[in-house]
Amino acid sequence: MKDETICLHSGYTPEDGGPGVVPIVQSTTYRFQSTEHIGDLFNLPNEYMYSRFANPTVDAVEKKLAELEGGVGAMCTTSGQAASLLSILNLCSAGDSFISTSAIYGGTVNLFAVTLKRFGIECIFVDPEASDEELQAAIKPNTRLVFGETLANPALTVFDIERFAKFAHNNGIPLIVDNTFATPVLCKPIEFGADIVVHSTSKYLDGHALQNGGVIIDSGKFDWTNGKFPEFTEPDESYHGIVYTETFGNMAYIIKARMQLMRDIGAYPAAHSAFLLNLGLETLPMRMKQYCENAMTVAKYFKASDKIELVTYPGLPDDEYYELAKKYMPNGASGVIAIRIKGGKAAAVRFMDGLKLASREVHVADIRTCVLHPATATHRQLTDEQLIACGIDPGLIRFSVGLENIEDIIADIEQSLANV
Numbered sequence: 329m330k331d332e333t334i335c336l337h338s339g340y341t342p343e344d345g346g347p348g349v350v351p352i353v354q355s356t357t358y359r360f361q362s363t364e365h366i367g368d369l370f371n372l373p374n375e376y377m378y379s380r381f382a383n384p385t386v387d388a389v390e391k392k393l394a395e396l397e398g399g400v401g402a403m404c405t406t407s408g409q410a411a412s413l414l415s416i417l418n419l420c421s422a423g424d425s426f427i428s429t430s431a432i433y434g435g436t437v438n439l440f441a442v443t444l445k446r447f448g449i450e451c452i453f454v455d456p457e458a459s460d461e462e463l464q465a466a467i468k469p470n471t472r473l474v475f476g477e478t479l480a481n482p483a484l485t486v487f488d489i490e491r492f493a494k495f496a497h498n499n500g501i502p503l504i505v506d507n508t509f510a511t512p513v514l515c516k517p518i519e520f521g522a523d524i525v526v527h528s529t530s531k532y533l534d535g536h537a538l539q540n541g542g543v544i545i546d547s548g549k550f551d552w553t554n555g556k557f558p559e560f561t562e563p564d565e566s567y568h569g570i571v572y573t574e575t576f577g578n579m580a581y582i583i584k585a586r587m588q589l590m591r592d593i594g595a596y597p598a599a600h601s602a603f604l605l606n607l608g609l610e611t612l613p614m615r616m617k618q619y620c621e622n623a624m625t626v627a628k629y630f631k632a633s634d635k636i637e638l639v640t641y642p643g644l645p646d647d648e649y650y651e652l653a654k655k656y657m658p659n660g661a662s663g664v665i666a667i668r669i670k671g672g673k674a675a676a677v678r679f680m681d682g683l684k685l686a687s688r689e690v691h692v693a694d695i696r697t698c699v700l701h702p703a704t705a706t707h708r709q710l711t712d713e714q715l716i717a718c719g720i721d722p723g724l725i726r727f728s729v730g731l732e733n734i735e736d737i738i739a740d741i742e743q744s745l746a747n748v
């Protein structure tokens with residue numbers, strides 16, 4: 329099925345006479361007739377037993393998201409941060425390292441560079457433009473994976489997924505891609521060689537700024553039996569000796585994430601959150617089309633203004649990443665634009681504060697137009713060096729185009745720019 333159809337029909341099939349919309353199963357527990365049945369659940373946990381790590385409403389959304397990305401399975405989390413964290417912890421232990429491009433979301437930079445370091449896991453950052461030799465030089469015997477972001481928040485650098493997938497696979501390790509800004513409607517990283525895809529569903533997937541969430545999706549394509557991943561091929565003593573690749577085949581990664589990490593950590597969304605996420609997903613393809621169209625118009629407007637010094641939007645033909653955007657997001661470059669106003673930070677603040685329709689908020693990819701100054705907000709914890717490495721100029725404004733009528737969005741920009 330195509331995306332529009334998947335978004336409306338996948339994940340949940342009503343029984344004869346059953347509810348037409350996925351029901352909210354608001355229950356911690358599930359009841360069983362026999363003690364033996366419960367015991368069996370711990371051997372092959374393919375039924376619901378406890379909502380810390382599995383729930384029918386969440387499961388319906390997981391199935392839909394897996395199908396949308398072209399994966400074999402998915403696991404939802406309470407936030408995008410939790411998805412990124414668990415996607416790494418499923419492969420790395422203390423003493424391991426992994427490689428990430430530096431053009432990623434600032435919250436992820438902090439998670440990788442500060443928090444995971446305290447777990448004893450080293451993140452080696454590489455420039456997205458690094459040469460093959462430089463990339464290879466970053467590989468160590470303990471390197472377990474490569475990480476990148478399709479469309480970097482907020483630098484809007486486009487990640488060369490195919491190139492980094494080849495690099496990872498040549499070294500016998502998987503590629504994880506954060507596909508939040510592109511969404512599976514605009515880019516399906518698995519088709520370009522990504523092995524694992526993560527999302528902050530708080531953004532376009534939810535789409536309405538209703539609830540935080542995340543998801544990890546497994547392509548099912550990576551060969552965990554290549555000798556580098558004994559935790560997949562040797563008995564898991566924390567799960568009475570299960571061997572993940574033997575018992576679960578190409579779903580080994582995503583089931584291990586649930587059985588070990590979600591079981592122990594419990595960063596699992598509530599049924600009601602999944603219900604709301606599902607509601608957002610139903611209209612995702614239509615919304616993405618309009619976001620792209622509105623953003624293109626706004627980007628061209630900014631481009632034509634003599635008050636704007638720099639416009640970054642990979643959908644513009646003269647953008648540095650236009651060619652990569654055409655390859656990875658042929659139907660549109662999503663709804664976020666980065667701009668730099670002449671007059672530096674003071675002018676940026678004046679422009680932002682003068683907006684009447686667009687809101688100033690710590691969010692992006694909202695259904696309503698919103699703006700943020702990353703250097704003093706979401707990316708405040710980063711040093712100037714880290715800011716530059718993420719592609720963030722101190723004067724940069726992140727302009728997230730919403731789904732209001734385009735004439736109203738432009739009129740708002742126009743009136744505010746007039747006062748700058």
Ligand SMILES: *Cc1c(COP(=O)(O)O)cnc(C)c1O
Pocket residue numbers: 407408409410433435436477481506508509527528529530531540541542
């Ligand atoms: C927002 C965001 C995250 C973090 O997601 P939360 O849901 O806020 O935890 C991760 N990656 C990207 C690209 C994001 O934009």
